[in-house]
Amino acid sequence: MMNCKQATRMLSDAQERPLTLKERSTLKLHLMMCSGCRNFGDQMQSLRGFARDYSHKPGDGDPSE
Amino acid sequence: MPDMPQQPDSPSTDPSGNLNDNEFLAGLRSQMLKFALLQLGDQHEAEDAVQEALAGALKNADAFARRAALKTWVFAILKHKIADSLRQKQKFANVSPLLRDDQDEAAEDALRFDDKGRWHRSERPNRWQQPEQTVEDSHFWRTFDACLNGLPEKQARLFMMREFIELSSNEICHNEAISQSNLHVILYRARLRLRDCLDSRWFNKEPAS
Secondary structure: OOOHHHHHHHHHHOOOOOOOHHHHHHHHHHHHHOHHHHHHHHHHHHHHHHHHOHHHOOOOOOOOO | OOOOOOOOOOOOOOOOHHHHOHHHHHHHHHHHHHHHHHHHOOHHHHHHHHHHHHHHHHHOHHHOOOHHHHHHHHHHHHHHHHHHHHHHOOOOOOOOOHHHHHHHHHHHHHHHEOOOOOEOHHHOOOOOOOHHHHOOOHHHHHHHHHHHHHOOHHHHHHHHHHHOOOOOHHHHHHHHOOOHHHHHHHHHHHHHHHHHHHHHHHHOOOOOO
16 A cells, blocks of 8 residues: 555656556555645646746846836 | 835837846846856856856847746756756766765654654645746745755755756766666655745745734
8 A cells, every 4th residue: 555655756756757557556546545645746747837937937127027 | 125116127118128237137147147056066167158048148139028038038048058068067976975864854754744654634735726827926936946945955956957957867867977766766855845845935825923
């Protein structure tokens, strides 16, 4: 049985490498039961999005601010 | 200074005015330099990369009517300069003392998870409201910067190398002379911390009493 600590690691690793079939199925099972880890998974996507948007951040001293 | 009168700015109808506005340029330059230094770890190389990126952008300054667009463009050039520098040099960063890291990590994990590896009730992640809209808010980016700066240097550097510069895992491992599994652990630690920080300082911030 996968716990939250392991699930969070899996969710991070999923952004780096394809998970194995077994990893995917145990993770999926865990996420079905755990809203905290589901949110954590969404937030991993958000972090990636933020980092990619880093240079788009509103400029310092932008007159429109 | 919330009540500063609106300063008359450089004529915004002049597209090239952006790069003639010294204050704007100085701010942009220092932001780029901070970033390049984080990535390259060498003042001289960082300054070179920033200088080249700015020079490249100047050539095309006419194309940018808006500062936001200019900034995106300059950072895109800077990304490439940094990626080139990183690819060129075989960087053998000294390996940090693992024992200390391990202890810190175990202590950190104990704050998040119980002894069965489940979230402590108070630490269980709550949903973030409208993360895609928050990127329009300059205050958010200040928080993001603060959170990034709060990470151990190596975590911050590798995280941005992977997510902003978008180097592949393989390239990073090669440049840094670390194994894939080592990189995955470092990225995991960075993400945990960054998530914690953004959560407590932005998305699920306790209302100030």
